[in-house]
Amino acid sequence: MSASEIADYGLLSDCASAALVSRNGSIDWWCPGRFDAPSVFGRLLDADAGHWTLCPVAASDRPAEREYVEDSLVLRTVHHSGDGAVAVTEGLVAEPGARGHELGRNSPMVLARVVEGLTGTVRMRCEYVPRPDYGLIVPYLHCRDGQVLADAGPLTLHLYSPVPLDCAHGRAYAEFDVSAGQVLGFHLASAPAYGPPPQRLDPAPALAETVEAWRVIRELHPYAGRYPELVRRSALVVQGLTYRPSGAVVAAVTMSLPARLGGTENYDYRYAWLRDFILTMRALWVTTCPEDTGRLFDWAGRSAGRTGDEPVPIMYGVTGERDLSEYSLDHLHGYAGSRPVRVGNDAWRQRQHDVPGVLIGAYLLRDELRPLSDESKALFAGLAEQATHWREPDAGMWEDRGPGRHYVASKAMCWGALDSAVKLAPIIGSHADPERWAAVRDEIRATLLRDGWNDRVGAYTGVIGSPELDASVLVMPGTGIVPATDPRMRATIEAIATNLMTDDGLVRRWPDDPAGFVACTFWLVECLAMAGETERAAALFERTAARANDLGLFAEQIDPRTGEHLGNTPLALSHVGLIGAAWRLTKPEFD
Structure with a gap:
């Protein structure tokens, strides 16, 4: 699959780095830590340069609807399928307790995505294909204890998933059902390869905190x-x-x-x-x-x-x-x-x-x-x-x-x-x-x-x-x-x-x-x-x-x-x- 049209992408930012997510739920660009850092997801520039897709398995004739949450750069997208609807809320999270201009001064480098069942039961897929250093590196993926560890090059990437994923050839994949009222949180943390591992967090509260940090910026x-x-x-x-x-x-x-x-x-x-x-x-x-x-x-x-x-x-x-x-x-x-x-x-x-x-x-x-x-x-x-x-x-x-x-x-x-x-x-x-x-x-x-x-x-x-x-x-x-x-x-x-x-x-x-x-x-x-x-x-x-x-x-x-x-x-x-x-x-x- 190739990149979407340029206008199809939404911006996620933590005031240190940025990610771009398409309307169909694929994060095709992320440069953790700094805007000008090497990408770990680069499908924007090459089909094999990495992405993280989270969307319904079955395509729908009804386009997804999306908006930013309360004038933040946290994005909420509603996906439809023949069996129901789900919402995916996602963003680059703020550091704990950050408000207003504190956002981004010490970014935790975490990308959080929360899936919420709205109606019916929707079959979802998660496809995670990290390719650090502008796609030059195909990392080893280790799946254990609800975590996928991508280990190669100067970074380690820790994907925490509420559903088990199958790992092979630098790709992790899962299909799972989400019913109305069910909430599942994913988050991906980037950390230096030779430093301590990142702390695990709860994606839904972390995104709520991030929305609050952006809200304060608007009030200022x-x-x-x-x-x-x-x-x-x-x-x-x-x-x-x-x-x-x-x-x-x-x-x-x-x-x-x-x-x-x-x-x-x-x-x-x-x-x-x-x-x-x-x-x-x-x-x-x-x-x-x-x-x-x-x-x-x-x-x-x-x-x-x-x-x-x-x-x-x-x-x-x-x-x-x-x-x-x-x-x-x-x-x-x-x-x-x-x-x-x-x-x-x-x-x-x-x-x-x-x-x-x-x-x-x-x-x-x-x-x-x-x-x-x-x-x-x-x-x-x-x-x-x-x-x-x-x-x-x-x-x-x-x-x-x-x-x-x-x-x-x-x-x-x-x-x-x-x-x-x-x-x-x-x-x-x-x-x-x-x-x-x-x-x-x-x-x-x-x-x-x-x-x-x-x-x-x-x-x-x-x-x-x-x-x-x-x-x-x-x-x-x-x-x-x-x-x-x-x-x-x-x-x-x-x-x-x-x-x-x-x-x-x-x-x-x-x-x-x-x-x-x-x-x-x-x-x-x-x-x-x-x-x-x-x-x-x-x-x-x-x-x-x-x-x-x-x-x-x-x-x-x-x-x-x-x-x-x-x-x-x-x-x-x-x-x-x-x-x-x-x-x-x-x-x-x-x-």
């Missing part, structure tokens, strides 16, 4: 704007993509899911991008308490460290790792045959001019400007100096792997970096050079508004001197370099809405982009709202929000022909885009 994060239910769901997803020990927010929990089926642009997104940082900070500011924004900001500053002549890396591992060198897993066939399957991401080596603006601008979003340490003052001054190199080409927002080019959005972010640095000069102190920074800032604006505009196209284009439209320029009004109401910016917004919009109403990044990009569509919503077209913006917002899957999750892109989600999932930038657009519709003047 009131939201008083438009579309509150949609915003709260996206905020919960962003929380689920947060590596709580450090505060980093990963771009997605998956790797190598393709933007084009069968294509080769399949990248590992289980890291934290500074490019997305200011948008994520803004989303957290809108929907969460200051602790989240503070921890994320502190993580970014610590990860960036001391700046020099070399550009600040655009991305990091969840605890600040810089070297994210890329390699291919040639033994995996890839999602829908999309190869290569990549681990790591060589974009960490790229120069992107937006990074300084992202870091300095994010500081201005904080509720209060706390005093900067000497190290932070030097960091901000160094970032401002890097922005003065705006005339150099870079890889751009979409991380083109060819020669550097002069991207309009990148230079707009250099303007934003210097504009923010000038405002912060009194706080930066002796490290600051506000007069020179202001002069370079003004030079960038004059150059960009002159040379970034293409008379033949009638719009600001993606690259200076190029006739090709690019949705990245939709970030320009948000930087402050040009308002959305400016006639040229207004013409650019219309050109993008006319020429980059797919037939199903999503915005492509560029004309040959294979699918609509969810975040870019929400950026267009913001631009329309800032331009005063609130009703048009709201209609586009609602059409786009309706493209989420049944659990409110977005991948990176959506195929305009099939409506299928494409790219890594769930994508933080898509959900951050929804939050930003909803808040912009609430407060058009927000920046």
Whole structure:
């Protein structure tokens, strides 16, 4: 059996790692301990890379119904068969007693699944096929005392089952009946191979505790704007993509899911991008308490460290790792045959001019400007100096792997970096050079508004001197370099809405982009709202929000022909885009 469609997966998270479970009850992705750890279930990328299925034996014409329990990331799925119905409630459990922001700081690395008979008697099957290290390891399975021990490589996996399982050839299997009112709990614990075994727990109370931990997070994060239910769901997803020990927010929990089926642009997104940082900070500011924004900001500053002549890396591992060198897993066939399957991401080596603006601008979003340490003052001054190199080409927002080019959005972010640095000069102190920074800032604006505009196209284009439209320029009004109401910016917004919009109403990044990009569509919503077209913006917002899957999750892109989600999932930038657009519709003047 192959992987399900990308939109068919639900997210489970303990704010340290994540699992994906399909509607038919198969956990096809889990990387215990850290988002970027090797998978133990990887059927998402290869039929033989591991899974854990728990579902009725007999298929039903009636699709399963699922929802998250009380605004948590604990999932409840109701399966139907000709003989009755069962519910499976599952999640990555919280550490005992954790509440709110304590969730994930010391994850027990336990995946719990509780089967409850609702009506009749349903024949169920449990198929457990662990394949650690991205499917490279076929472990020995030992079945004894209600436990299946998978022993191979750096981890041991302990599956505690209320029904006996037959073990053979790295696979454990059982069929069993569940009657109305009957409750059976399974749980799978991961532990280091050379450490103590994990403690056994009771799955049902553990999941109830986990729901309570998530409930406290929601109570800490009131939201008083438009579309509150949609915003709260996206905020919960962003929380689920947060590596709580450090505060980093990963771009997605998956790797190598393709933007084009069968294509080769399949990248590992289980890291934290500074490019997305200011948008994520803004989303957290809108929907969460200051602790989240503070921890994320502190993580970014610590990860960036001391700046020099070399550009600040655009991305990091969840605890600040810089070297994210890329390699291919040639033994995996890839999602829908999309190869290569990549681990790591060589974009960490790229120069992107937006990074300084992202870091300095994010500081201005904080509720209060706390005093900067000497190290932070030097960091901000160094970032401002890097922005003065705006005339150099870079890889751009979409991380083109060819020669550097002069991207309009990148230079707009250099303007934003210097504009923010000038405002912060009194706080930066002796490290600051506000007069020179202001002069370079003004030079960038004059150059960009002159040379970034293409008379033949009638719009600001993606690259200076190029006739090709690019949705990245939709970030320009948000930087402050040009308002959305400016006639040229207004013409650019219309050109993008006319020429980059797919037939199903999503915005492509560029004309040959294979699918609509969810975040870019929400950026267009913001631009329309800032331009005063609130009703048009709201209609586009609602059409786009309706493209989420049944659990409110977005991948990176959506195929305009099939409506299928494409790219890594769930994508933080898509959900951050929804939050930003909803808040912009609430407060058009927000920046």
